[in-house]
Amino acid sequence: MAQDDAISQLLHQTQGSLPAAKPKSLPVARPTPAPVQPPVVMSAHLGEHDDRTRLVIELSDPVNLRAFNLANPNRIILDMPEVAWRMGAPPVPSGHGLIKAYRYGLFRSGNSRMVIDLSRPARLGETLAIPPAAGFGYRVVIDLFPTSQASFEADAGWPADLRAREAEAERKAMIATTPALAGKKVVVIDPGHGGVDSGTKGVNGLLEKDLVLEEGLRLAKELRARGFTVFMTRDKDSFIPLRDRVAFGRAHHADLFISLHADSNPDSSVTGLSIYTLNDGRSDREAAELAKRENQSDVIAGVDLSGGNSPVAPILIDLAQRDTINKSSRFAEAALARLAGTTDILPRSPHRSASLAVLVAPDVPAVLIELGYLSNRADAEQMNTEVWRTRVAGAIAAAVGGHLGAAGTSAKNP
Numbered sequence: 001m002a003q004d005d006a007i008s009q010l011l012h013q014t015q016g017s018l019p020a021a022k023p024k025s026l027p028v029a030r031p032t033p034a035p036v037q038p039p040v041v042m043s044a045h046l047g048e049h050d051d052r053t054r055l056v057i058e059l060s061d062p063v064n065l066r067a068f069n070l071a072n073p074n075r076i077i078l079d080m081p082e083v084a085w086r087m088g089a090p091p092v093p094s095g096h097g098l099i100k101a102y103r104y105g106l107f108r109s110g111n112s113r114m115v116i117d118l119s120r121p122a123r124l125g126e127t128l129a130i131p132p133a134a135g136f137g138y139r140v141v142i143d144l145f146p147t148s149q150a151s152f153e154a155d156a157g158w159p160a161d162l163r164a165r166e167a168e169a170e171r172k173a174m175i176a177t178t179p180a181l182a183g184k185k186v187v188v189i190d191p192g193h194g195g196v197d198s199g200t201k202g203v204n205g206l207l208e209k210d211l212v213l214e215e216g217l218r219l220a221k222e223l224r225a226r227g228f229t230v231f232m233t234r235d236k237d238s239f240i241p242l243r244d245r246v247a248f249g250r251a252h253h254a255d256l257f258i259s260l261h262a263d264s265n266p267d268s269s270v271t272g273l274s275i276y277t278l279n280d281g282r283s284d285r286e287a288a289e290l291a292k293r294e295n296q297s298d299v300i301a302g303v304d305l306s307g308g309n310s311p312v313a314p315i316l317i318d319l320a321q322r323d324t325i326n327k328s329s330r331f332a333e334a335a336l337a338r339l340a341g342t343t344d345i346l347p348r349s350p351h352r353s354a355s356l357a358v359l360v361a362p363d364v365p366a367v368l369i370e371l372g373y374l375s376n377r378a379d380a381e382q383m384n385t386e387v388w389r390t391r392v393a394g395a396i397a398a399a400v401g402g403h404l405g406a407a408g409t410s411a412k413n414p
Helices: 002-014 149-155 160-173 208-225 242-251 285-294 297-301 321-339 377-383 386-404
Strands: 040-048 053-059 065-070 075-081 099-108 111-118 122-124 128-130 138-146 186-191 229-232 256-263 274-278 351-354 366-373
Touching (some): 040 099, 122 149, 186 208, 208 229, 208 256, 208 366, 242 297, 256 386, 274 321, 285 351, 321 351, 321 366, 377 386
Parallel strands (some): 186 256, 256 366, 274 351
Antiparallel strands (some): 040 053, 053 138, 075 111, 099 111, 122 138, 274 366
């Protein structure tokens, strides 16, 4: 608590000289030219006290930071321009304070954020800035105080300007900015998670978001070499909301949408690749648990979900989607046959179905491939090798070729 005590003393000594900070907002100290490199988040410090929990973030440069809270579940969002995260080993909450856990990363291009999960309702104090001193950079001090659930919910919600920003980003996701080449079949590759949402962490430290991005890029290269037009929902470590991923596939008139993930299971002995297609809401317990986890991606990243219904329910009642699901299932079976000679396959029912939000486009055949179990040491180790990644990407590409046409230009599926 030494650093926290020092900050308290500094705040007490300089309170009269610090500019008054607007609640939940950190203004820029003075206009400066945009740096070539983004500001760097150098460290974070967590102080847990009886009356408050204090989070101190140290940066190389001042930034515009917005803090607001969202309910269901209770969380605090720190929204800021794009920064580089260089925190090393960040502090871990003890479980006794108001902060249960937190995560950070790129939310959209040009926009980073930290999402703080609360152990109980909390009220945001004024966000204060401390200029560089005593070897430290710019420090942002955020105090959280206990409050009631009713008060928390009354204050929860997205600021209007950020809501407008997200609405515009979603609108752009529905527009294909790059046309497909005439006569070419289109495949959209969707590396899951990303940015502020890291997905599953493997027993060997491998992050799901990094694994699936690297495999997605490798698969895209294989498919382009076979004559397909390929688009990726993300080609860097950034977060993409689930509905934007679906809109992206539809905007590009994809002949096939492939979402890449890696699974986890409390039983570390479970191993093997599996492929999911969309169902009508009926699934076994394990498939339902996977859907619950994967469909939480927007919640994890702090996406505005107010006023929106489940993206699954209204589309599943459309009987026209049955043809799309059938095409998806045929590809899943063909891909499993190809992959069986390349990697371990989940022994029991490797072709599964679940109500996965990322697969709901009624006019785009889509699958979600769980490449293996990061909770299993053997799976995690092989997924971290170049040989395995190359072979699996090649097998998936071969399955796409067999399904859509080897040159990427054959007639539509029957």
